[in-house]
Amino acid sequence: MSQQEDRPQDGPPTARRAETLEWSDAMLLGHAPIDAAHEEFVEVVTALADCTQHTALGCLQAVDAHLLSHFAIEQAWMEKSGFPAADCHLDEHQRVLDAVQKVNALAAVGEVGLHDVKRLAQALADWFPGHADYMDSALSAWINKKMHGGAPVVLRRDLQVAVAA
Numbered sequence: 001m002s003q004q005e006d007r008p009q010d011g012p013p014t015a016r017r018a019e020t021l022e023w024s025d026a027m028l029l030g031h032a033p034i035d036a037a038h039e040e041f042v043e044v045v046t047a048l049a050d051c052t053q054h055t056a057l058g059c060l061q062a063v064d065a066h067l068l069s070h071f072a073i074e075q076a077w078m079e080k081s082g083f084p085a086a087d088c089h090l091d092e093h094q095r096v097l098d099a100v101q102k103v104n105a106l107a108a109v110g111e112v113g114l115h116d117v118k119r120l121a122q123a124l125a126d127w128f129p130g131h132a133d134y135m136d137s138a139l140s141a142w143i144n145k146k147m148h149g150g151a152p153v154v155l156r157r158d159l160q161v162a163v164a165a
């Protein structure tokens with residue numbers, strides 16, 4: 001989706017409210033440790049998006065700690081399974097971690113406002129679906145193929161199914 005689609009016709013760009021992530025079975029990739037990390041990602045980023053001046057620092061620290069764990073889990077599975085496309089995946093993790101840790105460090109010395117924290121939450125919410133759909137789903141499929149000899153069977157609850165009238 002382009003930025004253009006979010007703007008009213010013939011008008012200036014508008015600040016859109018953070019589109020919050022919401023966990024659903026549609027986000028399951030079929031590898032339990034990665035899926036658990038992703039569910040936690042949604043939780044900590046949602047908490048960051050909803051934080052106040054008083055809770056911002058704690059929420060930032062929770063995101064930082066989560067990303068360290070989340071990315072370590074994926075890296076360990078890449079190594080364990082001999083994942084061939086690890087470098088660019090790990091580079092992307094590092095860029096995200098660097099951005100979060102930079103804001104965290106500035107927030108710790110009072111040099112980041114709540115607006116910047118919310119922008120970070122939005123950037124993480126914008127980044128995650130594409131990364132999960134493209135890089136993490138490839139990793140999950142690779143692990144399942146290597147470990148179990150096939151593609152994962154993912155059971156998703158309560159998904160809306162469009163039925164032609």
Ligand SMILES: [Fe+2]
Pocket residue numbers: 034037038070074132136
């Ligand atoms: Fe992930």
Ligand SMILES: [Fe+2]
Pocket residue numbers: 074089093131135136
């Ligand atoms: Fe990843």
